[in-house]
Amino acid sequence: MARYTGPVCKLCRREIQKLFLKGDKCLTDKCAIERRPYPPGEHGRGRRKDSEYYLQLREKQKTKRIYGVLEKQFRNYYELAAKTKGITGENLLQILESRLDNVVYRMGFAFSRAVSRQDVRHGHITVNGRKVDIPSFRVRPGDVIAVAGNIARMKDAAESANKAAVPPWLDVDYKNMVAKVTGLATRQDIDIPVQEKMIVELYSK
Numbered sequence: 001m002a003r004y005t006g007p008v009c010k011l012c013r014r015e016i017q018k019l020f021l022k023g024d025k026c027l028t029d030k031c032a033i034e035r036r037p038y039p040p041g042e043h044g045r046g047r048r049k050d051s052e053y054y055l056q057l058r059e060k061q062k063t064k065r066i067y068g069v070l071e072k073q074f075r076n077y078y079e080l081a082a083k084t085k086g087i088t089g090e091n092l093l094q095i096l097e098s099r100l101d102n103v104v105y106r107m108g109f110a111f112s113r114a115v116s117r118q119d120v121r122h123g124h125i126t127v128n129g130r131k132v133d134i135p136s137f138r139v140r141p142g143d144v145i146a147v148a149g150n151i152a153r154m155k156d157a158a159e160s161a162n163k164a165a166v167p168p169w170l171d172v173d174y175k176n177m178v179a180k181v182t183g184l185a186t187r188q189d190i191d192i193p194v195q196e197k198m199i200v201e202l203y204s205k
Contacts (some may be wrong), residue, residue, distance in 0.1 A: 004177050033056025041184050056202035063194045067096045073136070078203050089196030090187045097167075097185040100125065101135035103145060107172050107179045109154045124151050141169075147177040 064074050081091035091095075096102065101117040104125060110116035117135045119125060126148045127134060127139065139145065147154050158174050166172055169183040 042160075053202070059195050059198040060202055061201060063093075063096070063192070063196070066113075066192055066194070067099065067102060068117060068135075069096070070093040072105045075203075078199070082203075089200045092184050092199065093187065093190050093192075093194075093196055095138070097190060098138045098140070099135065100127070100139055100145075102133060103139050103170070103179075103181070106146070106167055107158075107170055108163070108166060108174070109147060109158050111157050114155075119151070119154060124148055124154065141181050141183050143181045145179045145181070152153065 022166050060074070064071070069077070076086075077095050078092055081095055084091045097106070101113055101120050104110055104119060105113045106115035110119055120135045120137075121133055123133045124130050124147060126146050127137065127143055129144070129146075131148060154177065158177060161174070163172075163174075167185060168183050169181065169189060170179050171182050172179040
């Protein structure tokens with residue numbers, strides 16, 4: 001499956017905001033935003049006109065980059081969210097939150113979503129006792145997610161994880177490296193800095 005393989009720090013600089021794509025490095029003074037808080041490129045420091053379309057586009061791009069999703073898949077998620085009962089923007093974020101790679105990250109078993117995606121791809125994660133190596137796999141309430149084997153990197157992440165940051169729809173057992181999905185994510189549970197309403201406005205044109 002296609003994925004972005006370029007320098008991720010440029011993505012944060014493009015949005016002029018920390019997207020925490022490199023885990024703990026984003027919390028240090030080595031973060032690209034700390035050093036160069038302006039968009040990359042020759043005209044990065046130039047004046048720009050923040051039109052309504054520009055702001056809507058930036059919200060969409062920011063959300064895609066946070067979750068590591070490319071355009072076609074993101075559009076499919078939006079169309080599914082639009083067909084689902086409820087508020088489209090919140091439905092979209094709920095769908096993105098239910099991706100297996102995001103859930104592994106939310107559990108605290110990886111330092112970033114990119115790392116959790118790799119762990120899923122390498123077959124280190126099971127869902128209800130069965131190995132799942134598809135990062136976009138959507139979990140549902142009642143699913144039990146576990147680490148398959150003794151993965152030192154994942155144990156290190158779990159030991160240093162902020163237990164208070166685990167969303168209430170996940171019940172995590174750090175000793176046994178297992179978590180249960182107890183519900184669906186609500187907008188109050190999702191702490192990413194995006195305005196989903198602007199994404200809906202962009203796609204509604």
